[in-house]
Amino acid sequence: MWKNIYLWLDERIGFNDLYANLLDRPEPKTTWWNTLGSASLFLFVMQGLTGIFLTVYYTPSPDHAYDSINYIMEGVAFGWLIRGIHHWGATLMVILVFIHMLRVFYTASFKYPRELTWLIGIGLFLATLGMGFTGYLLPWNQKSYWATVVGTQIAGTVPFIGEFTLKVLRGGPELSALTLQRFFSAHIWIIPAVLAALIGVHLFLIIKHGESHFPTKED
Amino acid sequence: MxxxxxxxxxxxxxxxxxxxxxxxxxxxxxxxxxxxxxxxxxxxxxxxxxxxAEPKADPSDTSYIPRPEWYFLFLFKFLALYGQLPLIGKIEWLATVLVPVIALGVLTLIPFIEKSPQRHYSKRGLSISIMTIMVIGIVLLTLMSEVPTVSEDGSTLLGTLQTIAGIFIPVIAYFLLFVFKSNNRLMVWTTSLVAVSMILISGTVLALAPEKKAEETEVATTLVDQIVAGQDLYSVHCVECHGDDGSVAIIAGVEGLEGEKITPINSRDVLYTITDSAMYEVIAYGRPNAGMIPFGKTYGGELSRSEIDYITIFMRYSWDDRFEAPEVPELFPPLAEGEVPSYDVHIQPIVKRYCISCHRAGKDNNNYLMTSYEEMLATGDNAANNIIAGDENSYVLQTIQEHPILDENGEEIISMMPPTNALKPNVVDVFIRWIMNGMPQTAEEAATLSVTPEATPAP
Structure with a gap:
């Protein structure tokens, strides 16, 4: 019976085509430096999964955010582990994405025909920083509150549009419940959606052009 | 192409x-x-x-030193150093907007700026050198982010060194690299020398940097810890007027509020009708018209948001019959026969709960402060008599056993302590054993004085 199910699916999906197009591809010789991109993708998936678990208990309001995090850490079974992974995953992801970018720069992999992959990559880097910035506020503790105060203040120094940007980020002149609400929304909906879409294009381009080889004397 | x-x-x-x-x-x-x-x-x-664990966000706490996330620290440091520069240092947006936007713009558009199809390192000396110096600069600025630009003695040496390593040397290097851009060997030399000098100067800065004071923030995360923290805070700030069980209806023994009628805060009237957030406001703002001072930092008091929350939690779990209290550990481990108590394990928690409320700076207490071991032994108008090793006439031992200290004329100079409620016998016993055995500070010192081999003082 399994065989029949397999055949039925194969007829409709075409496993052989998938295998030939996605997996059975030639690549130039790769090293460990080439694993940083997929490692970043892995971290994105981990952040997504642990993040979804966290939203089950987290409440984005100044009255309850701190206590709900405390409950996750103390009351929920393995809540400390989920939050620990999410917390450290964020740090690691920023580091990995940055090193990945440096690798691409030093091997000049951004050159023809991979210029668009680089542009998308910059978008991914900025979105990752955006995730870090918005996620940092959510625990609503002293550290996160004041970090967001200084972070948004910097946006406020832009000439002409600074005050407007500051108000958009904070949802008013001061950091408030509105700020928390919109950072939460950006953190779990807006930026992840952008990230996922960009990752899709990034991957498509990588499969289309293949990984670049390490430059030799003749390049 | x-x-x-x-x-x-x-x-x-x-x-x-x-x-x-x-x-x-x-x-x-x-x-x-x-x-x-x-x-x-x-x-x-x-x-x-x-x-x-971090304490809860407290917008009113202006003493908190704000810091961004670690991966923005380099930018934060760059801004601080930039602000030190003469003239252009005043134009903030140059550093907060223009420099980052240019850097990010160049990074984004690099495929269109570095248009040559050549990929090998030997043919990309300029961009690789610039990037290397930039990355080293970012790492070093991040490492130096905690070092102040102006030392406590007013010296700007550290700030100057940081500006040299973080701004001047890189800027000169970029300039030199453009001059040398057709000579790989010169660029490698420039980059290496610049990198080494930046690292050396930053290393000096880090070595000279004042040692970071460990910031002590007590954060109670478990319910039990929160209840204990709340009870300690309650004992310091609330007991004087409300009594240790919150039942006081007419204030006694408090200067200025003598005979003031108040609602017992352990009553259902209070606990059932005042929500946690209202309770927070009452404690933070006080009831100035009824004589209660503000306790929240927002209104000039001493308590942070988290600390007021702990007090509320303590009140709920102690007096509100809708809350079932978890098992709270005893204030101090019970003493075995012949065991000698220590300051660290036994006396400190007791003092914190029953004495500090009055015996701290700014209270009417004959200048006798009890917030540390040294203070307990050496402060006060009667410092010589308060605690005398091995002497049961020590004022502390007399007063806690309800024997007020009298002067030659029979006038009371020190009343019994604590003034309203006598300590429980086992607490008094701890004090007697501690003073009679010479006031050991640590658990180890106490253990050597103990006469029972099986007595195992808690660490």
Whole structure:
């Protein structure tokens, strides 16, 4: 019976085509430096999964955010582990994405025909920083509150549009419940959606052009 | 780029593919190992380092030194150093907007700026050198982010060194690199020398930096810890007027509020009708018209948001019959026969709960402060008599056993302590044993004085 199910699916999906197009591809010789991109993708998936678990208990309001995090850490079974992974995953992801970018720069992999992959990559880097910035506020503790105060203040120094940007980020002149609400929304909906879409294009381009080889004397 | 070059690039790539590997299983295998390694690293970090507990956000606490996330620290430091520069240092947006936007813009558009199709390192000296110096600068600025630009004695040496390593040397280096851009050897030398000097100067800054004071923030995360923290805070700030069980209806023994009628705060009237957030406001703002001072930092008091929350939690779990209190550990471990108590394990928690309320700076207490071991032994108008090793006439021992101290004329100079409620016998016993055995400070000192071998003082 399994065989029949397999055949039925194969007829409709075409496993052989998938295998030939996605997996059975030639690549130039790769090293460990080439694993940083997929490692970043892995971290994105981990952040997504642990993040979804966290939203089950987290409440984005100044009255309850701190206590709900405390409950996750103390009351929920393995809540400390989920939050620990999410917390450290964020740090690691920023580091990995940055090193990945440096690798691409030093091997000049951004050159023809991979210029668009680089542009998308910059978008991914900025979105990752955006995730870090918005996620940092959510625990609503002293550290996160004041970090967001200084972070948004910097946006406020832009000439002409600074005050407007500051108000958009904070949802008013001061950091408030509105700020928390919109950072939460950006953190779990807006930026992840952008990230996922960009990752899709990034991957498509990588499969289309293949990984670049390490430059030799003749390049 | 013309079609000829494009074709060449493609052909070269094909040749590398021929000598290469298969995506499945070769490349994927490495990727999976890397991801697995990262997963294990995450588990280790989450388990053994975890997420440090922080106190709740307190917008009114202006004494808190704000810091951005660690990966923005380099920018923060750059802004601080930039602000020190003469003249342009005043134009903030140059550093907060213009420099980052240019840097990010160049980074984004690099495929269109570095247009030559050449990829080998030897043909990209300029961009590789600039990037290397920039990355080293970012790492060093991040490492130096905690070092102040102006030392406590007013010296700006550290700030100057940081500005040299973080701004001047890199800027000079970029300039030199553009001059040398056709000579690889000169660029390598410039980059290496610049990198070494930046690292050396930053190393000096880090070595000279004043040692960071460990910031002490007590954060209670478990319910039991929160209740205990709340009870300690309640004992310090609330007991004088409300009594240790919150039942006081007419204030007695408090200067200025003598005979004031108040609602017992352990009553259902209060606990059932005042929500946690209203309770927060009452404690933070006080009831100035009824004589209650503000306790929240927002209104000039001493308590942070978290601390007021702990007090509320303590009140709920102690007096509100809708809350079932968890088992709270005893204030101090019970003493075995012949065991000598220590300051660290026994006396400190007792003093914190029953004495500090009055015996701290700014209260009417004959200048006798009890917030540390040294203070307990050496402060006060009667410092010589308060605690005398091995003497049961020590004022402390007399007063806690309800024997007020009298002067020659029989006038009371020190009343019984605590003034309203006598301590429980087992608490008094701890004090007697401690003073009669010479006031040991640590558990180890106390253990050597104990006469029972099986007595095991808690660490």
């Amino acid at each position: 013309n079609d000829e070059t494009k074709k060449q690039i493609q052909e070269r790539y094909e040749r590398h593919l021929d000598k290469g590997e298969r995506f499945w299983p070769d490349t994927i295998f490495k990727d999976l190992i890397m991801s697995l390694g990262i997963f294990v690293l995450l588990l280790l970090l989450a388990t053994f380092i975890g997420v440090p």
